[in-house]
Amino acid sequence: MIKPSIISRSYYSNSWNIQLREVAKDGYFKECIEIYRQMLRHGDSPDSFTFPFALKSCASLSLPISGSQIHSHVIKTGCEPDPFVQTSLISMYSKFSLIDNARMVFDENVHSRRLTVCYNALLAGYTHNSQPLKAMLLFQKMFSSDVPFNNITMLGVIPACALPENIGFGMSLHGCNVKYGTDCDSFVVNSLLTMYVKCGSTELARKLFDEIPQKGLISWNAMISGYAQNGLATQVLDLYSEMKFFGVEPDPVTFVGVLSSCTHLGAQRIGLEIEQRIARSNFGANTYLTNALINMYARCGNLARARKLFDVMGEKNIVSWTAMIAGYGMHGHGDIAIELFNEMKLTGIRPDGTAYVCVLSACSHAGLTDKGLGYFKEMERDYGTRPGHEHYACLVDLLGRAGRFQEVKELIDSMPMKPDGAVWGTLLGACKIHGDVKLAELAFERVIELEPTNVGYYVLLSNIYTNAENMEGVARVRVMIRERKLRKEPGCSYVELKGKVHLFVAGDRNHPRTNEIYEMLNRLEELIEESYGTEAKNEKLRRSEETTSTSAGVHSEKLAVAFGLLNTTADTEIVIIKNLRICGDCHLFMKVVSEVVNRGILVRDASRFHHFKDGTCSCNDYW
DNA sequence: GTAGGGTTAG
Secondary structure (H helix, E strand, O other): OOOHHHOOOOOOHHHHHHHHHHHHHOOOHHHHHHHHHHHHHOOOOOOOOHHHHHHHHHHHHOOHHHHHHHHHHHHHOOOOOOHHHHHHHHHHHHHOOOHHHHHHHHHHOOOHHHOHHHHHHHHHHHHHOOOHHHHHHHHHHHHHOOOOOOHHHHHHHHHHHOOHHHHHHHHHHHHHHHHHOHHHOHHHHHHHHHHHHHOOOHHHHHHHHHHOOOOOHHHHHHHHHHHHHOOOHHHHHHHHHHHHHOOOOOOHHHHHHHHHHHHHHOOHHHHHHHHHHHHHOOOOOOHHHHHHHHHHHHHOOOHHHHHHHHHHOOOOOHHHHHHHHHHHHHOOOHHHHHHHHHHHHHOOOOOOHHHHHHHHHHHHHHOOHHHHHHHHHHHHHHHOOOOOHHHHHHHHHHHHHOOOHHHHHHHHHHOOOOOOHHHHHHHHHHHHHHOOHHHHHHHHHHHHHHOOOOHHHHHHHHHHHHHOOOHHHHHHHHHHHHHOOOOOOOOEEEEEEOOEEEEEEOOOOOOOOHHHHHHHHHHHHHHHHHHHHHHHHHHHHHHHHHHOOOOOOOOHHHHHHHHHHHHOOOOOOEEEEEOOOOOOOHHHHHHHHHHHHOOOEEEEOOOOEEEEEOOEEOOOOOO
């Protein structure tokens, strides 16, 4: 039998092929295409050695038309059966997202259906083109047809399982790797680690991580980013210290993960440390890193610092702009957010779905209702971005805050998809602002159908009843919570001081400075009483005492603010972070404290800031 | 002589 690779091999092609190899080795793909064109002009016929270079160059340079032209040359010269050519074609079409063409090449050649490399290329193609199911099916076919697989097969198919619903398949691949020894490859291990992380199973990822005998930088990064993506910010910081302890040098990827956790924790001080470390390590020009820094400062409330980084950075991409817009939006500077958003469009950057979420929420916080409505219309009309659930939730928030409930109802009815929990939950939040008990009951009913175990909504409704002095309603919600065996997560709050995060839970007495903290709390009570008198104090604090049930009656945020007051000077603002999606009524207490101590106090929860100063509150009660 | 791959931000 003639080996396919020597079909149509010609003497004249040889010198061209040698040139191609030299040039491709160094990644000069433009030059490769040029040599290929010259070859054709000379009347020399490309052969099975020529095509892989030419096809790979087209793939790298994103030249789909040239790619399909070369495919026709492949057919003309009869090089189709060559396994190298087939693999190159499959890989090229996959990179152009023309996955059906890739599949056709695979199916039309008897050879490919027995070849590991062709399976590998197609598997990676399905995975990268968001068709995980097809990737998994293809692997099964490969397995059952006894086509041998290798570590590269695994790298193609493992990421297909990076969805919570596919974790079972992922675990069986893990088993497969152990059985066939492909798990010794560090690439495969890192890929498995990432797969577990993306499935949301940081425990399994950590177990695997701990079993790696010699962890490389990428394993550390995968684990750190994994914790960061799953919101386990304290674990990120712990692992980062561990990494430093083992003498592993961090790179930009590490820093991006750590910075994202600083953002979650509001740990600006630790973020600053990282920034200085970045400055020392010459990673300054990395766009990912600068974006992470901008995001961290913007969300932590240091808009000036964020803006400075933003203004001096070289190439701003959509993420840089969005981070800045979101920062202004969440701190009540809706006007600047909008200005920046318009400026971004002028520079030719097309806003995407996330950018619209940020600008809509900025409008909502600044009370720019009609501007927000305009942006909502523009997003699909001018940019072809279909509004998703999150955009509808923003719009409900926008209209709901403005008390335009009739329009909210019309909007919800007009939604092309079923409204999700966020939409009804946002409406519930708006009902709290306007004290609309009837609509709140409707929104509650809907949201509970969708998220029956989200205790935050029960608390919210209970607060609405409290405000309306409907004690029967409050009791009814309490019974529901008890009957459904729901428990309010133990709220915890933390405050960052001198680069250390201090965490408190309700009634906490574990902090080494517990006595001082409780003394400070007593002094605060006295101060409030002095300022408002007993009656008013009780009136002002009543709701927060009643609606948030804690065993000791001392909520975590009170401890955090007391600790903050003990450790900062009069001119610094105190930032407290709550781990709950819904802040409950800690605002009331903070507002009062902020007035009596004449200090800015910032309470942050999952995604937004609540700012109290001089009795003003630019916050939303719910998110 | 040529083909297939892991970690990063809003």
